[in-house]
Amino acid sequence: MAIESGQSNSALTTRLQQAVNWGRKYSLWPIPYGTACCAIEFMASVSSYHDLSRYGAELVRFSPRQSDLMIVAGTISYKQAPILKTIYAQMCEPKWVIAMGVCASSGGFYKNYGTLQGTDRVIPTDMYVAGCPPTPENLFHGLMKLQDKIDRDGIVSSEDRHGARARVEG
Amino acid sequence: MSERLVGALRAEFGEAILDSDDHRGDHHVTVDKGRLLDVLGHLRHREGCGMLADVVGVDYPDRPERFDVIYYLRSVERPEQIWVRTRVEEGEEVPSATAHWRSADWHEREVYDLFGVPFSGHPDLRRILCHHEFEGHALRKDYPVELGQELQETEKLFSDHDVARAAHRASLAQNPEGQGDEIAATDLLTINLGPSHPAMHGCLRAECLLDGETIVDARAEIGYLHRCFEKEAEDHTWAAVMPYTDRLNYCSPMLNNVIYAEAVEKLIGVEVPERGQVIRVIVSELSRIIDHLVCVGTNLVDMGALTMYWYTFNVREAMYQIIEGLCGSRLTTNYARIGGLSHDLYPGFEEEVREKLKMLEESIHDVVKLAARNRIFLDRAVGVGAISREDAIDFGFTGPALRACGVEYDARKMHPYLGYEDYDFDIPTGEDGDTHARIMVRMAEMIQSKRIIEQALDRLPDGPINVDDASVILPPKEQVYGSIEGVMNQFKLIYEGIQVPAGTAYGFGEGGNGELGFYCISDGTGHPYRIKVRPPCFPIFGAYAHLIRGGMISDAIATLGSLNIIAGELDR
Numbered sequence: 001m002a003i004e005s006g007q008s009n010s011a012l013t014t015r016l017q018q019a020v021n022w023g024r025k026y027s028l029w030p031i032p033y034g035t036a037c038c039a040i041e042f043m044a045s046v047s048s049y050h051d052l053s054r055y056g057a058e059l060v061r062f063s064p065r066q067s068d069l070m071i072v073a074g075t076i077s078y079k080q081a082p083i084l085k086t087i088y089a090q091m092c093e094p095k096w097v098i099a100m101g102v103c104a105s106s107g108g109f110y111k112n113y114g115t116l117q118g119t120d121r122v123i124p125t126d127m128y129v130a131g132c133p134p135t136p137e138n139l140f141h142g143l144m145k146l147q148d149k150i151d152r153d154g155i156v157s158s159e160d161r162h163g164a165r166a167r168v169e170g
Numbered sequence: 171m172s173e174r175l176v177g178a179l180r181a182e183f184g185e186a187i188l189d190s191d192d193h194r195g196d197h198h199v200t201v202d203k204g205r206l207l208d209v210l211g212h213l214r215h216r217e218g219c220g221m222l223a224d225v226v227g228v229d230y231p232d233r234p235e236r237f238d239v240i241y242y243l244r245s246v247e248r249p250e251q252i253w254v255r256t257r258v259e260e261g262e263e264v265p266s267a268t269a270h271w272r273s274a275d276w277h278e279r280e281v282y283d284l285f286g287v288p289f290s291g292h293p294d295l296r297r298i299l300c301h302h303e304f305e306g307h308a309l310r311k312d313y314p315v316e317l318g319q320e321l322q323e324t325e326k327l328f329s330d331h332d333v334a335r336a337a338h339r340a341s342l343a344q345n346p347e348g349q350g351d352e353i354a355a356t357d358l359l360t361i362n363l364g365p366s367h368p369a370m371h372g373c374l375r376a377e378c379l380l381d382g383e384t385i386v387d388a389r390a391e392i393g394y395l396h397r398c399f400e401k402e403a404e405d406h407t408w409a410a411v412m413p414y415t416d417r418l419n420y421c422s423p424m425l426n427n428v429i430y431a432e433a434v435e436k437l438i439g440v441e442v443p444e445r446g447q448v449i450r451v452i453v454s455e456l457s458r459i460i461d462h463l464v465c466v467g468t469n470l471v472d473m474g475a476l477t478m479y480w481y482t483f484n485v486r487e488a489m490y491q492i493i494e495g496l497c498g499s500r501l502t503t504n505y506a507r508i509g510g511l512s513h514d515l516y517p518g519f520e521e522e523v524r525e526k527l528k529m530l531e532e533s534i535h536d537v538v539k540l541a542a543r544n545r546i547f548l549d550r551a552v553g554v555g556a557i558s559r560e561d562a563i564d565f566g567f568t569g570p571a572l573r574a575c576g577v578e579y580d581a582r583k584m585h586p587y588l589g590y591e592d593y594d595f596d597i598p599t600g601e602d603g604d605t606h607a608r609i610m611v612r613m614a615e616m617i618q619s620k621r622i623i624e625q626a627l628d629r630l631p632d633g634p635i636n637v638d639d640a641s642v643i644l645p646p647k648e649q650v651y652g653s654i655e656g657v658m659n660q661f662k663l664i665y666e667g668i669q670v671p672a673g674t675a676y677g678f679g680e681g682g683n684g685e686l687g688f689y690c691i692s693d694g695t696g697h698p699y700r701i702k703v704r705p706p707c708f709p710i711f712g713a714y715a716h717l718i719r720g721g722m723i724s725d726a727i728a729t730l731g732s733l734n735i736i737a738g739e740l741d742r
Contacts, residue, residue, distance in 0.1 A: 032368075033366065033372065034371070034372045035365075035371075035372040035373050035394070035395055035737065036372075036373070036395055036397075036417070036420065036737065036738055037416075037417055037420035037501055037502065037738065039371070039372060040420055040421060040464065040501060041500070041501060043464075043468075043483070044483070044486075044487065044490075044500075047479070047480065047483040047484075047487070048480050048483070048484060049483075049484065049487040062367070062368040074372065074395070075395060075397055077393075077394060077395060077396055077397065077741075078301065078318055078319060078320065078321050079300070079301040079321060079393055079394050079396065080365065080373070080394045080395070081320075081321070082321065082322055082323070082324055083324060083365060083366055083394075084366075087366050109413070109414075110397045110398065110402070111315075111316055112315050112316060112318070112397070112398040112401055112402055112405075113308055113313070113314075113315065113316065113317050113318050113319070113398055113401065114300070114308070114318070114396045114397055114398040115318070115397055115398065116318075117318070132502055133500075133501050133502065135500065
């Protein structure tokens with residue numbers, strides 16, 4: 001963005017894409033898909049000491065239709081997986097997914113008959129946050145990385161995400 | 171005291187008692203399958219073993235009678251416990267103990283789900299932890315640990331017939347004379363509470379049939395966080411199971427660590443030195459405080475009291491700083507070791523704990539002040555989700571939920587471990603067994619935990635924290651890097667695991683939610699043959715449908731929060 005010289009100081013010019021992305025990345029409305037230990041750390045992240053709202057993702061919504069960022073916090077079992085898929089499908093575009101912690105990212109140390117080996121087996125995942133569970137700082141780092149990614153996104157929907165979705169659904 | 175029970179059974183049933191043993195003081199009797207229900211009934215009604223606390227299945231594929239089904243009974247008035255075992259072949263039915271206890275319902279379903287042992291006379295024999303489309307029985311020794319199955323359809327808990335039946339019952343309850351309007355099946359609304367619902371902790375599901383806002387009937391479903399702890403345990407060495415225990419009740423991982431270590435130590439027959447024990451008491455009680463803070467904070471926020479959530483979570487955050495200083499991690503602590511602790515306290519620990527305990531007291535004071543006479547809170551909590559003393563025992567309640575009904579059962583007092591008998595503390599109890607009583611019992615328990623920690627800090631002795639036994643505890647690093655014996659010792663303990671002598675032991679203690687126990691079976695190798703967790707949440711959530719039936723939908727949320735169901739422990 002830049003202030004145009006020769007005009008009054010009240011006008012800014014920018015590219016539409018940049019302005020939209022700027023708005024999107026600082027007003028993420030997360031839906032916590034909390035299932036296990038990571039959900040406890042997610043609660044710590046939103047409570048006053050760590051305070052997620054400092055990063056522009058304050059409005060935690062529990063309705064998928066009102067949110068655009070899903071934070072999968074916890075282990076997803078094969079029994080849970082169809083439900084995760086349904087909830088994801090209920091979110092409006094554009095939408096992003098953070099896999100918080102190793103269970104959501106890859107199954108973690110639960111390599112067994114009950115545990116889905118990562119959320120990306122059923123839904124496209126944008127960001128993986130390491131840790132078991134990740135500290136709140138770690139989650140914030142993941143969130144800021146996601147904001148960088150949104151900054152590079154197209155207005156409608158990035159090909160990158162379309163590609164990921166096609167792979168999962170196909 | 172429990173040998174009395176064995177004698178009484180032998181006198182009453184004679185030949186039907188096939189065998190009895192008391193390895194490590196846990197009394198087991200093996201009974202003929204045909205007399206099982208008589209023996210259980212006798213223990214319950216004549217010998218005062220009022221609670222069926224767990225049912226354990228064990229698979230021995232090489233034996234003709236392949237499965238052991240073990241009923242764990244206990245008294246809540248006296249320190250008496252007994253395990254009643256029966257042996258069955260594959261496909262052979264066991265008579266269901268649902269005739270005697272309502273808690274048998276879920277426990278037997280679990281054995282059916284994971285081992286495929288059918289129970290005759292069980293009212294609702296379905297899978298419980300695994301998905302209804304799952305094929306095979308996961309805890310059988312021939313089921314591969316990594317064989318996952320992709321599953322599709324979520325199960326409907328109420329069929330059309332069930333809805334019609336519920337509508338008929340609701341009509342009868344409303345108009346016993348048969349006058350007035352009938353409630354038709356189409357008047358009832360079926361709603362799914364959870365599993366993806368903020369108040370249902372992401373993993374609990376209850377399907378409710380609503381007439382207006384009143385819950386006419388409800389059924390609960392679990393297993394959405396079934397992470398196969400028990401199967402994983404069989405695949406690891408005894409020591410490598412420790413990090414998995416962190417993630418059972420992830421609100422109080424230290425308690426799980428300590429109680430698991432105690433259980434395996436009981437099986438090996440070693441005892442941790444005094445300093446180790448006192449530190450274990452301190453971390454256990456810190457953990458209990460954190461557990462109760464999370465429970466009370468989230469329970470109140472579910473009722474709309476956000477301020478209290480900030481108050482409780484601030485002090486919890488302060489407590490986490492102690493835990494983080496102690497073991498480098500906030501939640502998944504992995505602090506206890508079989509035979510001791512991973513390392514000693516850090517410098518300045520004592521002062522920091524004392525300072526944060528002061529903070530805790532202020533915070534409890536603030537929360538109680540905000541809640542005790544708050545009209546909204548009282549309206550939503552008093553008389554809501556109440557359960558009677560008899561029902562609570564019948565359902566297998568332990569911990570704060572049982573004490574809220576006025577039963578003074580606390581494992582720390584009744585079966586003292588870690589030297590709890592030397593501490594001066596009270597057992598807070600309630601009267602009404604409702605949401606309000608459960609919250610208040612938890613608040614009072616935090617104060618008692620604070621008292622215990624202060625006494626423990628006062629008496630903290632010097633000395634070793636680990637047992638002096640090279641076959642249990644890893645050698646110090648100087649030895650590992652400095653001598654071949656040290657290297658070999660480390661190598662064998664890591665790769666082959668601690669060689670636990672063959673046998674069975676049940677180690678348990680007072681967890682955040684009640685009696686947390688590990689029923690361990692060793693075949694004399696470095697890997698557990700079977701570990702069965704006795705999660706306090708499991709029987710408590712088994713009563714959830716009973717608690718919310720007839721209440722409002724908003725009561726269901728308040729009730730659930732006060733029960734403090736932790737899915738990691740519930741589903742394992």
